[in-house]
Amino acid sequence: MSGGSLRLIMRDFISINVIIIIIILILPISDSAKQEKLIPSSDEMIERSLGTFGWVEVVQCILVSFAMFFDAQQSFITIYTDDYPTWHCTNQTMCTSNSNICKIPKSSWSWDGPSQKTIISQWNLECASSFITGLPQSSFFIGCLIGTFALATLADTSLGRKNMLIISCLSMSITSIIIVFSTNVWIYSALKFLIGFWRSSIGTCVLVLLTEKVSTEWRFTVGIVEYFCFTLGYTSLPGIAYVFRFSSWKNVYIWTSIPAIIYSIIGYFFVIESPRWLLMQGRNQEAIAMLKGMSSEENDDLTSSLLLNVPPQQKASVFQLYSSIAKLFERSWALKRMVATMVLGIGIGMVYFGMPLAVGNLGFDIYLAVVFNGLMEIPSCVATY
Template structure:
């Protein structure tokens, strides 16, 4: 009984904001949540899988343009005016033809073979612009009114519905507008999945659930070559339909079975729901009655329409948080540009586009394994080593050129593997840098920075068809330069998550 009473007292301290503001012991608060979420059984594993599945569909929409927006191969039909090395923009239209159906990609269907790099890269660039705007307008709602679960389901469902509607596009401009909307709605999926997963487990399992998310994203990415290959003689529209309908079904299932973050519920004053969830996780197994202590905590005031974006103000009113955000956003631009840019640039390798994507996707698996073994390693050195390795391989791709295609493909794969590993550790690092009250917002802001860098990637990739420096060279330089910001960031390995900005500040200023 004495042990049970001690745990209950710790729980009471964790949710009593008034006592915490008056100088309560934050370590007891950490201990309460760690004990409440301490076990990881079958039910918790199923929740982890169900939440992470959203990344499967997120990956498909992120990289589907590899096939739908591809520049198809062609062949001569009249060798008197055409040769395999000809520029099709300088020869009669009647002297050449596309390999496969004319509606295979948007480039062939709408006659964009001689369009500028801007027009060819516009759809995917609009996708990233939509991601940028959506992250700003939607993500903070997951910290305030909607919560992690509702925001995740809304984003996944709206993304999927828009992905079906896009098949009615009649030109590249309407198509680009729909790509913008798809990017807008999918912008918060990755953020909500990562935050929801890590807030529902203790520190011991934080890295493990993150790897499950990465694994689902990898499977989604790897599914694209199979879907595209099956539909290689069909319209680009078939790829959107095949990826959208399962995502809609998933959204309905997730709405029924996924549970909300207990940390977020407590921050919103919804103690009864948090009690039920904590009991369902492990408190009942431990014989701890959390009800009486949790209900004594005064609920925070409900957010008004003017307070929905208050987490941004809370974040930037402190100088240390502002400096940290700037540093982590710059780092995100570099890592994200290679992580998303390399798969989109596989068409520039001069290699079979189906095998190239399969090889790229296969690199995600050893990356997940490497990330798992990096759990007990320091975050900053891990990110630095893999980011620099990725940048060096990118630059070497330019130096090798197309003369040694096998070597170039190998370097590109190593670069992508390194970028994947750095990106995986980087996402966990973001979660550990900021408290619950602003965690979804900060994670989203960093993802905005990642997306901002990728807005220019489609144009660089299009220009890279003529000169590798504009794609691989720029990618390598940017990711290596961004690592300088690691010097101003703290190490977070093994530290418990904080719930408020005051807790975070006190923890970092307390003597070790």
């Protein structure tokens, strides 16, 4: 075959392919192909349906985030309820300010405040081992650890994010009221375990509810609001404890629990469920109504047209408990990120929780120390915002 013939064949081959490509590009797309192209994923539908960050989003953001306010109070309440109270000598011949009260008669010294000011003074734990005095707080964090594994994925089931948040907050608050009936440190520690168990899912439910109801542009901002409310809750504790400094530690639990119960009732009626979860459950009409209430008026028609055309595979999602956790171990990149996050979380948790919980051992005023510690977090929230 001559070179000219070969060039002619190659030219004809290229020309035919170019013609075929042009025909494919200009031919109308079939109905099935159009439908597959035009129908976005659930995330894209929600993103396109949500409008600007309006007053509805602001109210929902504050309402949902405020659960962290009560979460912080229960996380750090032992700073005051389990504190080692100050004392003074009543018999100067047998007692001095440097005496070890465990080695002198009980009649030679007395607490500065009422005997029921903290669990240490009420249950005579001043000479107990550090294991006993630290057991309530340790039980709380063990409850948090177990609760994280037990409750982590329940928000993805038919229970939902909103209901999981309300149940967790309400159960935590009710247990905090029951704890005032404790008669010894063992019952007290068991109830602290339950408080930690129930509060373990509050943070994740709040974060998911916040981020799934706003566009990607605002997700970082609403996440900061969550932790700002946590800081406010922590900073509010000294004020409550100071009011009841001459009464029982039980008052601190009661007056941090009652507002949390009221919040749970309000949240049940006014917190809006996540649109993504509604779509996962096949409750498309509810998702449309919710998104219409949150989106701008010009997006109403878009919301309806998008969600009414949800493909069959997205209309219902069969959820298997802990299946999402199993997927982390199936993907190496996800597992590596999870391990790295856990290592960072351990270091951050030891400092973030360890320092405030041990502030009573620093020799400063226990009320001002917590206030200043909390106020130091506010600039970091603002700077991050």
